[in-house]
Amino acid sequence: xxxxxxxxxxxxxxxxxxxxxxxxxxxxxxxxxxxxxxxxxxxxxxxxxxxxxxxxxxxxxxxxxxxxxxxxxxxxxxxxxxxxxxxxxxxxxxxxxxxxxxxxxxxxxxxxxxxxxxxxxxxxxxxxxxxxxxxxxxxxxxxxxxxxxxxxxx
Amino acid sequence: xxxxxxxxxxxxxxxxxxxxxxxxxxxxxxxxxxxxxxxxxxxxxxxxxxxxxxxxxxxxxxxxxxxxxxxxxxxxxxxxxxxxxxxxxxxxxxxxxxxxxxxxxxxxxxxxxxxxxxxxxxxxxxxxxxxxxxxxxxxxxxxxxxxxxxxxxxxxxxxxxxxxxxxxxxxxxxxxxxxxxxxxxxxxxxxxxxxxxxxxxxxxxxxxxxxxxxxxxxxxxxxxxxxxxxxxxxxxxxxxxxxxxxxxxxxxxxxxxxxxxxxxxxxxxxxxxxxxxxxxxxxxxxxxxxxxxxxxxxxxxxxxxxxxxxxxxxxxxxxxxxxxxxxxxxxxxxxxxxxxxxxxxxxxxxxxxxxxxxxxxxxxxxxxxxxxxxxxxxxxxxxxxxxxxxxxxxxxxxxxxxxxxxxxxxxxxxxxxxxxxxxxxx
Numbered sequence: 398x399x400x401x402x403x404x405x406x407x408x409x410x411x412x413x414x415x416x417x418x419x420x421x422x423x424x425x426x427x428x429x430x431x432x433x434x435x436x437x438x439x440x441x442x443x444x445x446x447x448x449x450x451x452x453x454x455x456x457x458x459x460x461x462x463x464x465x466x467x468x469x470x471x472x473x474x475x476x477x478x479x480x481x482x483x484x485x486x487x488x489x490x491x492x493x494x495x496x497x498x499x500x501x502x503x504x505x506x507x508x509x510x511x512x513x514x515x516x517x518x519x520x521x522x523x524x525x526x527x528x529x530x531x532x533x534x535x536x537x538x539x540x541x542x543x544x545x546x547x548x549x550x551x
Numbered sequence: 552x553x554x555x556x557x558x559x560x561x562x563x564x565x566x567x568x569x570x571x572x573x574x575x576x577x578x579x580x581x582x583x584x585x586x587x588x589x590x591x592x593x594x595x596x597x598x599x600x601x602x603x604x605x606x607x608x609x610x611x612x613x614x615x616x617x618x619x620x621x622x623x624x625x626x627x628x629x630x631x632x633x634x635x636x637x638x639x640x641x642x643x644x645x646x647x648x649x650x651x652x653x654x655x656x657x658x659x660x661x662x663x664x665x666x667x668x669x670x671x672x673x674x675x676x677x678x679x680x681x682x683x684x685x686x687x688x689x690x691x692x693x694x695x696x697x698x699x700x701x702x703x704x705x706x707x708x709x710x711x712x713x714x715x716x717x718x719x720x721x722x723x724x725x726x727x728x729x730x731x732x733x734x735x736x737x738x739x740x741x742x743x744x745x746x747x748x749x750x751x752x753x754x755x756x757x758x759x760x761x762x763x764x765x766x767x768x769x770x771x772x773x774x775x776x777x778x779x780x781x782x783x784x785x786x787x788x789x790x791x792x793x794x795x796x797x798x799x800x801x802x803x804x805x806x807x808x809x810x811x812x813x814x815x816x817x818x819x820x821x822x823x824x825x826x827x828x829x830x831x832x833x834x835x836x837x838x839x840x841x842x843x844x845x846x847x848x849x850x851x852x853x854x855x856x857x858x859x860x861x862x863x864x865x866x867x868x869x870x871x872x873x874x875x876x877x878x879x880x881x882x883x884x885x886x887x888x889x890x891x892x893x894x895x896x897x898x899x900x901x902x903x904x905x906x907x908x909x910x911x912x913x914x915x916x917x918x919x920x921x922x923x924x925x926x927x928x929x930x931x932x933x934x935x936x937x938x939x940x941x942x943x944x945x946x947x948x949x950x951x952x953x954x955x956x957x958x959x960x961x962x963x964x965x966x967x968x969x970x971x972x973x974x975x976x977x
Contacts, residue, residue, distance in 0.1 A: 427800060429838040430863030434881040446885060480755065480866045482801040 406457035414454050417496060419489030426451045426485050432477035438470050445470045447477050447487045454494065463498040469505055471495075519544040567593040567638060569963055570657055570736035574639065575603020577941020577952040578742035579627040584960035586636040590967065593638040593734050594631070595659060599666070599697035600690045601628050601639060603744055605949050609774035611819035613826035618844070619819050620949030627953075642700060643732065654737040654936065661730040662700040664714075670722035671695035677714035677723060687714065698723075737970060738936045738963050742956070745901035745942040748798025748806070755867045756797060756897055763876045763892070764868060766797075766899045767813065770820055779827055788831065791824060792878055792892045793817040794865060795837040799900030810900035811946045814841050817898045818854050825857045834859040834892070836880060843948070868895055901946040936970075938963055 414420040432447040433439055439446055444467040453462050462468060468491060477487040498504055514521055519542050529539040569585055571578045574596035582592045594601065606628070608621040631637050643659040650656075666677070666687075673694040678687040686702040689695075704711040705725070712725040750758035750766050757764050765773075773779060782788060795817060799810040814837065821833045835858050840851055854860070863881045869889075871877035876895045882888050940959040941952035 425802065427838050429796070430881050431866050433885075434863060434879055434887060435866030439881070440887050443885065476866070480864075482796065482803060482864070483807075484802045 407459040410457040410459040417493040420493030422485035425483045431480040435476040463503040519547040571740045573742035574601035575744045576605045580953040581956035591636045657734045659732040663726045667722040680717045742940045743904040748899040757868045790832040791894045793835040797897040813898035
């Protein structure tokens, strides 16, 4: 069992999450564990436990949450929101937490690399001559990258 | 319509100080308390037998009493039956209601098929000859029979008097038309109790779809019908699960309140089953155990030695390969488990009956209220003289309903003093 140092907690963190978009339901959680029982990620990665994440946010474990790797594991399947009797909408709560982590520059390095790829190529993979040669052999038209479309979406 | 009934039953107008709607434990204890204060009352119920829902509950005593309160209902039924101040108007439907200068007027309709409880010897010939299953039922207190009119062929527009002809005791009277009655009262007490949550609404728990998934009220019926007692020693019944908060504390279905009784009855039922079958595995899934009884902590401690208490509501109940229910849950060690049970009991919550009674109690109007909204039970100018007792006013256990009825009896007494003398007695 890990000890929690109360002096290092941020009591205002829960209000910060609750006031961000998607995080409104955070404080209505009864900790009934239905979300954890429904979560497909929790079945394989024990560290990812929706109920515990909510408790951590409510306790104000800002550093532990925002710097953790597990908050990025959510697959956005909305199973937790489906079973929640209190309408917490955990998937939206985790989005709010992820947004806060990004704004605190705690996002994993892979994420900014993905962002760079999107920015340069308009997609998560660079389309090289190799792919286009293969497509020509198969009689398909070559793909032209339009990174400016992505810029426009932002 | 009121005039027509007036002319028909001029001599049948009943004057009482209080008309109590509902003969459940709240209505019965309210009538008894009022009688102690010297106030006469009429108890109106559409059922043929007094006792309400609590009368259908089973005693949960193991080797010692678990204080479930089911037996108290029997006491109150007998107290009320012998009381001259109380007039039971059973098998009566309320057709219409109005506020008069003197108080209230209720128009009742007594159903045309009745068994005189005093004459019935309990031979059961009527039940044997009755073409409609479920229409003739046995009174759990007296052993006599009564007609559940909603199941009777007469209620469906047929003409039938088979039971009347078969009865040896001449106790059954089937008339061609219903008997109108009129009650005048100074005050009205609504003691219509609660409506159990319809578990089919929570689809992920599979009630009505998966065999072996039952509600707590079904479990009461199994206890009462002797299902467990008659199982014998070579049965295959080895595991049962209780799922709490089904239809309570659920914002998504508009019931964001605790039903207050489910933890208690699930715990008592679990211990009773463990007492009957010491080798079975009893698991209870809960959010948090609500402690309303004064000795509840002790009971939780005692139960935790016999019952697997798991803090976590299952995400779903599936139909297993062997045809039994499979519960998906996250156990106390944070492991997701899929476990098969022989039986899963959903502890269904309590909901208000007021949306239904609003129809015939027109003068209550839009202020019929709901559990959980603050307006319920508060005095309101449009409902002066209308009181709510027991779980018509919010979820209550049997004991709490009795206590609340005593409180309401005092309130009614004060109200009656006020309207009779014009002085507010504090």
